[in-house]
Amino acid sequence: DQQVKQNSPSLSVQEGRISILNCDYTNSMFDYFLWYKKYPAEGPTFLISISSIKDKNEDGRFTVFLNKSAKHLSLHIVPSQPGDSAVYFCAAIATSGTYKYIFGTGTRLKVLA
Amino acid sequence: DGGITQSPKYLFRKEGQNVTLSCEQNLNHDAMYWYRQDPGQGLRLIYYSQIVNDFQKGDIAEGYSVSREKKESFPLTVTSAQKNPTAFYLCASSMRVNTEAFFGQGTRLTVV
Numbered sequence: 604d605q606q607v608k609q610n611s612p613s614l615s616v617q618e619g620r621i622s623i624l625n626c627d628y629t630n631s632m633f634d635y636f637l638w639y640k641k642y643p644a645e646g647p648t649f650l651i652s653i654s655s656i657k658d659k660n661e662d663g664r665f666t667v668f669l670n671k672s673a674k675h676l677s678l679h680i681v682p683s684q685p686g687d688s689a690v691y692f693c694a695a696i697a698t699s700g701t702y703k704y705i706f707g708t709g710t711r712l713k714v715l716a
Numbered sequence: 717d718g719g720i721t722q723s724p725k726y727l728f729r730k731e732g733q734n735v736t737l738s739c740e741q742n743l744n745h746d747a748m749y750w751y752r753q754d755p756g757q758g759l760r761l762i763y764y765s766q767i768v769n770d771f772q773k774g775d776i777a778e779g780y781s782v783s784r785e786k787k788e789s790f791p792l793t794v795t796s797a798q799k800n801p802t803a804f805y806l807c808a809s810s811m812r813v814n815t816e817a818f819f820g821q822g823t824r825l826t827v828v
Contacts (some may be wrong), residue, residue: 646808647759647806648819652816692759702812704817706759
């Protein structure tokens, strides 16, 4: 049972445009959400996170939005750059529970120059 | 420099042999995790440990074993019981508060 889902395996965006990556979750106990970026044969690197007490968090070109009622979060990258091309994973955690990070299946973003 | 180190980067194993993957962190993190990545399947949790001398099974623990004798170290053994061990293995660590997990660079295990 996939508790964290990324339904788009891939996304292509023109350089300078907005990239929107989506993530859905099913477990209402999740209260902290994270986005990671991953290059092939490397470990994921942390991008941005959001607590369930917020609905938006911004860090430079990256903004994460959380819609708790819809159990949906999204990552916006503006403007997109060729160096953003990577696989993006969303992750969720229930901080009052067993504290294990549950990851989605990833979305491969390709930013076209 | 503080960080999390996995070794080796590449590992080849003959079918039927056990092999141990190393993971060491000097971040003073309480929690450590092992994930497996397969194409199209994201990161799946194998085992995790929230404190020394304690660990829990993740979603795909069959055929794997771990130990957590020291805070800094969380080795993963892939046993001969693991039916499809060829994969990319990732170790991570975190503080037990609202923070991110830090990942190592991974170990690619190939069964030959």
